[in-house]
Amino acid sequence: MVEPLRTAENLAEGALILAGREYRSRLIIGSGKYRSFDENRRAAEAAGAEIVTVAVRRVNIVDRKSENLLDFIDPAKYTILPNTAGCTTAEEAVRTARLAREAGIGDLVKLEVIGDAKTLFPDVPATIEAARILVREGFQVLPYVTDDPVACKRLEEIGCVAVMPLAAPIGSGLGIRNPYNIRIIIEQSRVPVIVDAGVGTASDAAVALELGCDAVLMNTAIAGARDPILMAQAMRLAVDAGRKSFLAGRIPRKLYATASSPLDGMIE
Amino acid sequence: MTTIVNGESRRLEDGATISALVAELDLAGRRIAVEVNREIVPASEYAHRQLRDGDAVEIVHFVGGG
Numbered sequence: 001m002v003e004p005l006r007t008a009e010n011l012a013e014g015a016l017i018l019a020g021r022e023y024r025s026r027l028i029i030g031s032g033k034y035r036s037f038d039e040n041r042r043a044a045e046a047a048g049a050e051i052v053t054v055a056v057r058r059v060n061i062v063d064r065k066s067e068n069l070l071d072f073i074d075p076a077k078y079t080i081l082p083n084t085a086g087c088t089t090a091e092e093a094v095r096t097a098r099l100a101r102e103a104g105i106g107d108l109v110k111l112e113v114i115g116d117a118k119t120l121f122p123d124v125p126a127t128i129e130a131a132r133i134l135v136r137e138g139f140q141v142l143p144y145v146t147d148d149p150v151a152c153k154r155l156e157e158i159g160c161v162a163v164m165p166l167a168a169p170i171g172s173g174l175g176i177r178n179p180y181n182i183r184i185i186i187e188q189s190r191v192p193v194i195v196d197a198g199v200g201t202a203s204d205a206a207v208a209l210e211l212g213c214d215a216v217l218m219n220t221a222i223a224g225a226r227d228p229i230l231m232a233q234a235m236r237l238a239v240d241a242g243r244k245s246f247l248a249g250r251i252p253r254k255l256y257a258t259a260s261s262p263l264d265g266m267i268e
Numbered sequence: 269m270t271t272i273v274n275g276e277s278r279r280l281e282d283g284a285t286i287s288a289l290v291a292e293l294d295l296a297g298r299r300i301a302v303e304v305n306r307e308i309v310p311a312s313e314y315a316h317r318q319l320r321d322g323d324a325v326e327i328v329h330f331v332g333g334g
Contacts, residue, residue: 030334040332055333058274058326059300061293069330070299085333095306099328102301102308170334197334219334 014243016215018051018192019108019140019161021079025050026209027239028081028194030219034228037072043222044073046232051079053110053217055086056100075105081142083110088123090130097134109134110164110196110217111143120170120197124151128158135159144196147181149188162191164217167208168198171220175204179211186212202231202238209242210250269321286314289325300329 016023028051034040044052052073073080082100087093090113097109113130115123127143128151134141140161145151147165155163165185168174175198176182186193192214199205199218208216216239225231269282273289280289286309290296302309303326309317319325 031332032334034332037332053334054330056301056328057331059293059295059329061274061276061278061327064294068298069332075299080330082330083333098308099301099303099326100330102310103299103329104311105299105330217334 016192018215023050023079023215024048025236025239026215026243027205027235028053028215028217029222029232030217031055031069031073032219033223037067037069039228040069040223041072043228043232044078046229046236047222048236049078051081053081053083053219055083056096056103079108080105081108081110083144084112084130085110086114087112088114088126090126090133093126093130094133097130097139098137101139107138107140108161109139109141111141111160122146122166124148127151128154131155131158131160142194147178147185149181149184152185152193153188156189156191160191162194162214163189164194164196166197167195167204168200170197171224172198173200173204173221173224174198175200176207176211179207182208182211182213202234205235206238206242206245209239210245212246215239269319271319271322272324274325274327280319283318286317286319286325289319290314290327293327295327295329298329300327302327 016026025048027047027049029047029049030053031040082105084093084096087096093113111130113123113126114120122145131141131143135158142162142164143155143160144164152163167176194215194217195208195213196217199221205216222228222231271278271280304323
């Protein structure tokens with residue numbers, strides 16, 4: 001008899017619990033850089049995503065478009081995770097988060113305070129400062145942070161609902177540059193660990209989940225692929241495979257071979 | 269009177285409310301947030317909050333981002 005394929009839906013440890021809500025998908029996608037809102041919508045569906053990040057920007061009052069992102073990424077269907085992308089100070093990030101909440105999406109915020117324009121690495125002290133203010137104001141904060149276990153620890157202590165260490169610089173597609181740090185962060189954290197930024201291809205996403213990350217967040221890897229919908233499917237499978245591989249428990253690495261076939265009964 | 273809306277100078281009728289501005293911009297019912305002079309104005313106050321000459325208004329919404 002063939003064992004039924006265990007899917008995220010029926011896997012006991014399948015659900016991601018984030019800020020008190022259960023999600024079946026461990027793949028969070030962005031909404032930037034798509035060729036159209038409709039392509040974004042189809043990618044979200046293909047990825048099986050349940051959480052989609054968005055940015056907060058001025059309405060263009062000179063050239064108003066009739067189409068709106070949220071007409072395609074329906075907040076009734078997806079958890080919308082507004083970000084503070086582009087902010088370079090704690091003050092700007094807090095201001096942006098407050099505006100996002102006012103726009104009526106909820107208390108979740110992906111906190112991002114950029115410290116360097118070339119690498120887009122986070123300004124960790126400013127991120128911690130902003131997180132402290134936002135947690136006090138009742139936000140559920142998911143901070144984008146370097147793969148620094150101490151910084152992640154501080155953010156957890158402040159009351160962030162998750163920590164989101166980068167795999168590599170935003171949009172770089174370099175994959176997980178420091179799996180050992182990510183592993184340490186996973187071991188020490190009592191909140192979900194979500195690898196955010198730097199994933200380039202499906203195997204990178206699988207590695208994140210195999211390491212034990214609770215989820216992975218990506219934008220460019222899907223939106224920038226030659227075929228974003230196909231890549232969204234690939235990412236969905238990779239995240240699922242990585243999670244199952246983590247739960248199944250990989251074999252230890254050894255320097256030398258161990259025969260798979262028995263030595264007993266060899267012909268002489 | 270003259271206000272600054274999203275960085276652009278904009279003439280409005282004296283005593284215009286935020287609701288009037290939002291309607292003029294065809295944003296009524298949209299998911300937006302409004303700041304006047306860097307202070308958030310809750311949607312429930314749009315109808316009676318009158319703008320003043322020189323007010324700096326920011327109107328934001330959600331766009332694609334990662």
